[in-house]
Amino acid sequence: MCEESGKATYYEQKTAPRAPDCPTTSNNYAGAVVYPPSTKVRATIKKKSLTMPLSKSEALRFAKLCISDDVTSVKTSPIARLWGGMGVIYRVSTKEGDFVLKYMDPRVPSQPSIGDQRKLDSYVVEAAFYKNYSQSLLEKGVGLARCLHVEQEGNKTIICLSVLENAPNDDYYELTIEWLAHFHATTWQQDCPGLQEVGTYWHLGTRPQEWQGMSNSNKGLEGRLKRAAPAIDLWLKDSPIQSWVHGDAKDANVMWNGNGVAMCDFQYVGRGCPLQDLCYFLCSNGVADDEQYVDLYYDKLCSKLLDVAPPTRHDFDVALELSYCDYLRFMYGWGQWGSDITKRVMKTLDKIDGGTNLGSEEAYADAIRDTF
Numbered sequence: 001m002c003e004e005s006g007k008a009t010y011y012e013q014k015t016a017p018r019a020p021d022c023p024t025t026s027n028n029y030a031g032a033v034v035y036p037p038s039t040k041v042r043a044t045i046k047k048k049s050l051t052m053p054l055s056k057s058e059a060l061r062f063a064k065l066c067i068s069d070d071v072t073s074v075k076t077s078p079i080a081r082l083w084g085g086m087g088v089i090y091r092v093s094t095k096e097g098d099f100v101l102k103y104m105d106p107r108v109p110s111q112p113s114i115g116d117q118r119k120l121d122s123y124v125v126e127a128a129f130y131k132n133y134s135q136s137l138l139e140k141g142v143g144l145a146r147c148l149h150v151e152q153e154g155n156k157t158i159i160c161l162s163v164l165e166n167a168p169n170d171d172y173y174e175l176t177i178e179w180l181a182h183f184h185a186t187t188w189q190q191d192c193p194g195l196q197e198v199g200t201y202w203h204l205g206t207r208p209q210e211w212q213g214m215s216n217s218n219k220g221l222e223g224r225l226k227r228a229a230p231a232i233d234l235w236l237k238d239s240p241i242q243s244w245v246h247g248d249a250k251d252a253n254v255m256w257n258g259n260g261v262a263m264c265d266f267q268y269v270g271r272g273c274p275l276q277d278l279c280y281f282l283c284s285n286g287v288a289d290d291e292q293y294v295d296l297y298y299d300k301l302c303s304k305l306l307d308v309a310p311p312t313r314h315d316f317d318v319a320l321e322l323s324y325c326d327y328l329r330f331m332y333g334w335g336q337w338g339s340d341i342t343k344r345v346m347k348t349l350d351k352i353d354g355g356t357n358l359g360s361e362e363a364y365a366d367a368i369r370d371t372f
Contacts, residue, residue: 054103059092066148066160067096076101086119091163099148102126102159118206121196122267123157128194129266130159140186143179143262145255164255164262176254176281177297179261180246184274185304187244196270199245200280202330203272204233210333218357221346222332228352229329231365232322235372236273241311241319245272250284274301275316279323288339294320318372321348 054076063071071094079100080089087104104123108116130147137144145161152158167175198205217223246253247268255262278297282288302310311319321344328345331337349355352367 054088054090054101059090059101062101062149062158062160063092063094063099066092066099067094071096084116084119086123092160098163100145100161100163102157102161104155104157104159106155108155114206114209118201119267120155122201124152125195125269126265126267127152127157127159129269130161132194133192137183137186142183142186143257143260144266145257145262145264161264164257164264167254167256167261172254173285173287173293174296175261176249177278177293178300179254179263180249180274180277180281181297181300182304183246183263184243184277185301188305188308189242190244190271192244192269192271195244196247196268198237199268199270199272200247200276201268202280202327202334204229204326204329207330207333210330213333214329215332218359221342221349224349224353224357225325225329225332225345227358227361228325228349228364228368230361231368232325232329234365235322235368236276236319236326239273239319241273241275241315242271243274244269245274245277247272247277249277249281273319273323275320275323276326279320279327283324283327283338283341286339288324288341288344321345322372325349 056074056076059074059076060071063074073094075093077091077093078088079091082088082102082104084106086106086108087102090101090103092099092101106116106120106123108120112120127150130145131150134144134147138146145164147159147161149160150158204211211226211229214226215222216226246263246266247270248265249263253263253265255264278294279288282290282293287293298313298316324341325345325348328336328341352364352371358364358367
């Protein structure tokens with residue numbers, strides 16, 4: 001998901017707020033460093049990635065596969081380090097053209113932690129996405145990098161991609177919301193074998209430790225949300241509003257392919273409620289209270305669902321509010337950033353429990369069924 005010391009892949013990106021899964025230190029946000037990185041950043045990457053260097057011979061082999069068999073020399077520049085030291089992202093330059101190489105060779109214990117296993121699985125998912133699905137999506141007008149080559153051996157995964165550019169600042173939110181609507185409509189109600197069984201990196205099933213760390217108090221919003229969380233998670237999974245979700249649709253993963261917005265970082269793509277992507281994008285950019293973006297997304301989604309009936313605005317709004325509840329549950333256990341959505345979530349929970357902690361997960365499951 002998150003790349004340290006700079007923007008993951010093909011990125012020449014603007015500075016943005018810190019994202020979950022990235023430590024609170026300077027230059028450790030996936031997207032904060034302009035390519036080419038500074039000497040200091042290059043030194044940091046080099047120091048942290050000595051166990052998995054990309055050799056010149058490897059780089060040349062991949063250049064021949066991705067660019068031309070006529071390539072005779074290459075230059076490699078590390079532009080980002082993957083979370084947890086699990087890999088490095090390089091820009092590979094040749095006279096014939098450049099490409100980006102995502103080199104993942106994790107060194108993990110035989111019994112990895114939940115977090116390490118989540119990341120290991122995510123690299124397999126991203127490889128499957130680019131290898132099996134990206135070309136079809138490109139042909140349907142979904143903006144993303146072209147997959148040039150995928151190679152896997154054990155835990156080692158290498159993905160070679162076309163270079164993307166920095167997204168323009170003008171109309172940035174609108175263009176990204178249109179991308180989300182198009183992506184969701186294109187994958188509406190479709191299965192996605194080989195991708196995440198449940199999309200997003202913050203869903204309850206992959207964040208048990210954060211959920212356990214929430215307060216058990218019978219007073220206050222956090223304790224109420226903790227008891228309601230399993231039923232909210234189930235509601236979102238069972239909602240008829242389903243598509244593929246990007247799973248990490250934040251500012252740092254928004255790029256430009258020359259014709260429009262192109263998203264990157266598909267480690268957590270899978271089936272889910274598309275309103276989870278929307279709430280995450282709006283919240284992470286600090287604009288969760290701006291209803292014009294919600295209206296824009298709904299209008300674009302409905303206009304693109306040509307062969308099926310779009311969700312009613314009521315059903316859409318319920319799914320969005322429960323998506324905010326689900327995301328705040330994660331932030332309570334991990335740390336809060338972006339828009340303050342506590343009042344919004346409290347309003348939704350008040351509808352469910354009347355402002356009083358119902359005392360058990362079972363009681364909240366019944367209340368959510370009765371309310372929605």
